[in-house]
Amino acid sequence: MVAGETSGDLLAGRLLSGLRPALPDAYIHGIxxxxxxxxxxxxDWPMEKLAVRGLFEVLAHYxxxxxxQNALRDRLLAERPAVFIGVDAPDFNLGLEAQLKDAGIPTVHFIGPSIWAWRGARIKKxxxxxxxxxxxxPFEEEIYRQAGIPATYVGHPMAEVIPLVPDVAAARASLGLDGSAPVVAILPGSRMSELKYNSAAFxxxxxxxxxxxxxxxxxxxxAGEKQREYFRQLLLDAGLQDVPLIITEGQSQVAIAAAxxxxVASGTATLEVALFKKPMVIAYKMMRASWHVMRHMGYQPWIGLPNILAREFLVPELLQDAATPQALAEALWTQLDDAGHRAVxxxxxxxxxxxxxxxxxxxxxxAVLDLIARSARGPA
Structure with missing residues (x-):
């Protein structure tokens, strides 16, 4: 298995919670x-090695x-696992999966790339x-089946983990917050590159x-101690060290529940916020060269998952140059101050x-066990 970042680790952990009881003695490894x-x-390698986002940022670590990727491929071709499971991280996993599948090793990909949003030609790959x-x-299953790719809609793991009615009081108590004070959670991202570009504006x-x-x-x-120390340094460099913040290590869902x-930076975290039923502003900044390339590649007017699922701008999206401190603050104030909007x-x-x-x-x-069983039987 390979997961390339914190959200993928969460999703893969959920899959493993179902798979491990059926395969108690299996050796499961990767990233x-x-x-x-x-x-x-x-x-076999630290997951943080893969947690890079943006075209030019990836090139620097290519x-x-x-x-x-090559070292893992060679190991897997030698040991021939019963199955390989790539969790998100499509730029890393799909290339690896293609080589393994060509060698007769069954491959599963968990979390389909957003071909319905951009780079639709990837469906051939x-x-x-x-x-x-x-x-x-729910809408993804038919897209893949029409392309001849067996697919199973398994729901989103976070929808099970996050309660339908969050306990706001308990979340605030665990963070030592006064129950009556207004609370804003700020999630600039889990990757170092996201922290680099989002932190100062946020x-x-x-x-x-x-x-x-x-x-x-x-x-x-x-997301962790490394991110926390880097974030503190970014604040110091930007002259923002005097802003009174409660910085936690982990506890992102507790912070969202309390808010x-x-x-929130665009990504899987936007769906977490929606599942906690919280008003939000979605924002994102990246290396300017990456932005100039990627902004023309989308098929839809939305980038945030809640807006994509709703097929409308339920919540504001402020990207790159539009994500100024003034614009972010004004949009957030509206989310805090409009009770009717919050109810909707x-x-x-x-x-x-x-x-x-x-x-x-x-x-x-x-689905994974069925694929292993079919592969063990061989072609009919």
Whole structure:
């Protein structure tokens, strides 16, 4: 198995919670994180090696990432595992999966690349690389089946883990927050590249909000100690070290549950915020050269998962040059201050939550076990 970042580790951990009881003695290894390790997974390389986003950012790390991919490929071709499971990270996993599938090793890809949003031509590469797709949005199953790729809709794991009615009081208590003070959670991303480009604008927006509402509490969860220290250095470099923040290590879902509104970097975390039924502003900044290339590649007007699933701008999206501290602060204030809008979002996000509920661990594990069984039998 290979997961390339924190969100993939969470998803893979959920799959393993269903798979491990059926395969108690299996040796499961590759690249992953702490949630996978809870189920006996062994990571051959640190997952952080793959956690790079953006065209030019990836190029800077290409030699090292390609070396890891080649080394893992050679090991897997020699040991011939019963199955390889790539979890998201399509630029790394699909190339590896294609080589393994050509060698007769069954491949599963969990979390379909967003071919319905951009780079739709990748479906041909997916067909060459993947024996079976596990998809987390209801509309995806038919897209892959029409392309001749076996697919199973397994629901989204986060829809099971996140309660339909979050316990706001408990979340605030665990963070030591006054139950009556307004709370904003800020999630600038889990990758170092995301922290590099998002942090200054996000925290500058927090400073502006605090000028407007001094009693506001700002919670900023970091994915780990390395990210936390890098974030602190970025604040120091930007002259923002005086902004009063509650910086946690982990606890992103606790921070979201505690919040009245959330400023969140585009990605899987936007869906987490929606499942917690929270008003949000979605924002993203990246290397300028990457932005100039990627902004013309999308098929849809939305980039945030809640907006894509709703097929409308339920919540604001502020990208690159539009993501100024002033614009972010103003958009966040509206999310905090408009009670009618908050009520509408709560209902829409509740409906979205129900649509994504399945027993993901059981259904994804069963699809993997069925593929292993079919492969063991060989061609009919």
């Amino acid at each position: 992953g994180g702490k949630h996978m390790a809870q189920h006996g997974f062994v990571s 030699r090292e990432i390609k070396g890891i 997916i067909a060459r690389a993947v024996s079976h797709m596990l998809v987390v949005f 925290i500058s927006a927090a400073r502006l909000l605090l000028q407007r509402e001094p009693g506001l509490r700002i919670v900023v969860p970091m 009245d509104a959330v400023l 979002l709560q209902q829409r996000f509740t409906d979205m939550h129900h649509s994504l509920l399945r027993n993901t661990a059981r259904e994804s594990a069963q």
